[in-house]
Amino acid sequence: MSFVERRRYERRPFDKPIIFHLKALDTKINRAGVSVDISKGGLGMIADFPLSIGDILYFEDEIKVDDLVAKSATVKWASQLQRHIYRLGMEFRR
Secondary structure, eight states: OEEEEOOOSSSSEEEOEEEEEEEEETTTEEEEEEEEEEEESSEEEESSSSOOHHHTEEEEEEEEEEEEEEEEEEEEEEEEEEEEEEEEEEEEEO
């Protein structure tokens, strides 16, 4: 059985520290992560903080990809790699 890639946009390596804010339950959480890859549609990231599908992250610094400027993203998937290390797939909000 062969694997079929379902992404709309090509991902490419993108290694950059990312500082983000998460607003939840009337609190604002400031955290940091490291990006892994990027496309016009989204960002892959490693973080030390567990996030849930649907969480919205607001980036401290805008992320620029070609002609796109992203200020926030929605977590589309999350998996725990190790204790306190999480891999996230996010879709940019437009």
